[in-house]
Amino acid sequence: MRRRRSQDRRTPWSDVLDGWLFALSGVIAVWFAYVLLRDGVRPGWPTLLLLVFWVFFSYLVLPRLHRILTAIYLPGYFVGRTRTSDGLLGDPVNLGFLGDEDQVHGAMTLAGWTLADELDVRSAAGIVRGVLRGRSYAGAPVSPLHLFDRRQDFAYEQEVAGSPSQRHHIRFWRCPDGWLLPGGFRADWLAAATFDRGVGLSLFTLQFTHRIDEDTDVERDFVVATVCDAVPAAQVGVIENFSSGYHHRNGGGDRIRTDGDLPILDVRCAPGRGGAHASAPAARATDVPQSVLVGSGVALARASTYAVGATVYVVQESTTVLAVTVAILAVCEGALALATLAAWNWARLLLVAGCSVTAVTAMTVSFVGHRPPVGLGQLLTVGGSILVLLALSSQEARDYATGAGARTTPAKASA
Template sequence: MVPEGSATGPSSTVLDGWFFALSAVVGLWFSYVLLRDGLHPGWPTLLLVVFWIFFSYLVLPRLHRILTAIYLPDYFIGRTRTSDGLLGDPVNLGLLGREGQVHTALSTAGWTLADPVDLRSSVKIVLSVLRGRSYAAAPVSPLHLFDRQQDFAYEQEVRGSPSKRHHVRFWRCPDGWLLPGGFRSDWMAAATFDSRVGLSLFTLQVTHHIDENTDVERDFVVDSVRSALPGASVSMIKNFSSGYHHVNGGGDRIRTDGDLPILDVRVAPTGPDPVKGQQPAPRWPSSVLIGAGVALARGTGYVIAVLGLALDSDASQRALAAFLVIAAAVDAVLAVGILAGRNWARLLLMTFCSVTALAAMADWVTGDGRPDEFHGLLTVGGSVLVILALSAPAAREYAEDVRAEASTAASAS
C-alpha cells in the first residue's frame, strides 16, 4: 500500500533526472549572471564572492556528477571517488580483522579517530586552520568506494598543524567480495598525507592538498601499526595495479608503484567500537533544509510585500496583495510537505522554481530583460538554489525513505 500523497514510480524518476540536468543548465547561466554583474564597480563587486561560492560548491559539482556518470565505470578500479563523482585518492591498503580490532590497532599505533563531518566540526577546522591551532580529530572529506563514503578515518597531526596530517580512510568490504585475482580483504583503505590547504583545481573549493608519493604514506601506516602491534603481519600483492602517475579529485598529482599490502590485525583485541562511528544521521539532509528554507523565506518576503501594499487603495495593488497571500500560503504548505518527506511537494516546488528560472533565462536570451537588480537576482537565485538542492540525490532518497517507512508502518497495522 502506497501512502496517500506520495509521488513514486517511473514518472517521478524521469522528472528527477530532468530536474537534475536542468539544475546544471540554469545554475551555469546564473553563475555567469553573477560574474557579469560582479565585474561592475561599486557594491556589485561583492557578487564575485557569491559567484565563487555558488559556482564552486553548487554548480561545478553538479556538472561533474553528470559527466562522470557517463564516462567513469561504476565498479572497483582501485580508486575512490569524490562526492562530485571525480576520481579520488588511490586505494592502497587492505586489512584483515574485525572492526574493533582495526580500531584497537590504529589507536594503539597513535592514530586519532577523525570527527564526522558536520556543521560543528566544519566550523572548527576552518577556525583551526585560520588560527593555526591544533585539531587532532579534524574531519576528513568524504570519499566513496563500494558506492558509499568511508566508514571511518584515522589521522595523525604533524607538529600541531591542522594543515598537515597523515590520514587514512577505511571502507568495510561487502560480504563475500574478493579483490581482483581472488585475494581476500575485510577492509580497504586509502592513505595519503595532507601537505597544505588550498583551492581544488577541478572545483575551486577550499581543500587539503596531498603529497604526490602516496606509497610513502601507505608504508607509514603499515610500519606504525606493526611497531605498536608486533604480532600484526603483512603480505604484499605485487603489481596489483600498474604503477602510474595521475591526479586526484583535487587536482593533486599522485604516484604509486601499484603494490597493495594486506595488513593482518586479527591479533589485536576486539574493543568496543568508538561512539564517533555510530552517531545517527541528521533528521533532514542539508539539501532538504535548503529547499524548504528558501521556500519559507520567499513566503515571508511575500507577506512583507503584502503589508506594504495593504495601505494602497488602488485596485490593482489589492489584487497583487491577494495573489502574494496565496503564493505565501502555497510556499508554506510546500515547505512543510518537503520537511515531512512528501515527494509531490518536492517535485511541485521544483516545477514552480523551474518556471521562474527559465522565464528569467528566456528574457536574458531574447534581450527583453535581465535579472540585474538586487531583488531580481535574489528571486532568480533562490529558484535556482531550490532546484539544485531538491534535485540532489539526498533529497530524493529522503522522500523515498519516508515513503518506505510509512508503507512499512501501514503494512504492519
C-alpha cells in the same frame, strides 16, 4: 513472466523527471554564473558580485557539471579508486584490513591515530579557526570520499607537529558481505591513506582544500608501520599489482603516484573497543542531508518573505487578489519545504519543478528581453530558486526522499 520482467526494467516517471531536473539545474546554474560575472564587472557595489560569482561557480556550478559529466563517462564498477562528492575519481584505494569494526578501531587507537570528527557546520568552523589561528585540531574532519556508492564509514588522522594544515589521514569503508577483491582476495575493510601537505586552491574545483602529497605509497607504508609497531601480532599480506601504477591526478587536481600494490593488514588479534566508535553508514543515512536542509531552509525563507509581502499588501490596502495570491504562494511553498524535510518525494519534486519554472522564465526573459544588468531584487529571487533547485535535485536529496540512502547498507552496496 516476460512481460513482468520488462515492466520491472522500466524507469519510474519520478526517476526520469529527476534526471531532467538534474541536467536542467546545470544549464540554469551556468547561465546564472554568467549573469553574476557579467554584472560584477561594473563599477560600484556590483563589484561584490564577483565574490558571489566565485563562491557560486566553484562550490555549486562546477560540482554539478562534474556530476553530470562523470555520470556519463565514468564506469560504475570498482576500479580501485574512490570518488569525490562531485563524482570525480579521488584518492587510490591502497590498504585493506581484516577484522571487525572494534578491532580496527582498537588497532588504530593503539597506533596513535585519532578518530576524525564528522563533517558538519561546527567541525567545519573549527577547521577554519584552526587554520586562521594556527591552532591544533586533532580530530578535524576529512572531506567525504565515496566507495561502494557511499561515503567513508570513518576516518583516522595524525597531525604533524600540531599543524592544522598538515596531517596523516586514512578513510575506511566496510566491504559488502561476500564481496571479493579482483583476483578472489578477501578484505573486511578497504582504505585510502594520503598525507595532507598543506592548504591551497584547487585548480580543478577552484575551492580551498587540503593538498595531498604525490607519493601515496609513503603514506600507505606509514600506516602499516604504525599499526604493526603497536600491534606486533598483526600480519601483513600484499596483493601485488592490485591496480595500475599510474593514476596521474585525483579529483582535487593533485598528482598521485603509486606502485599499485595493496597491503592487507590482519588486525583480528587487536583488542576491541567495545563498540564505542560504532558509526554504521545505515544509521547516518537517517539524518537529514545538508543539501535537503539548505534547499528546504531557502524555501522556508522565501515563504516567510512572501507572507510578509502579503501582509504589507493588506496593510497598504492594495489589491486583495494580489495579497491572497502571495499568501497562497507562501503557504504552498512553506508546506512543500516542510514535507520535503519529512522525506516526502512528491513534495521535493513539486518544489524543484516550481523553482525550475521560475528560473527558466528568468533565463528566457534575460535572453529574449535583452535587459542587462539584472536588478538586485531579481538576483535574490532567481538566485533563491536556483539554490533550491541545485540542492533538492542532488543525488543526496533524491536518496533521502526515496529512502535509497537508508537501503544502501554495506551488505547490499554494489561493487
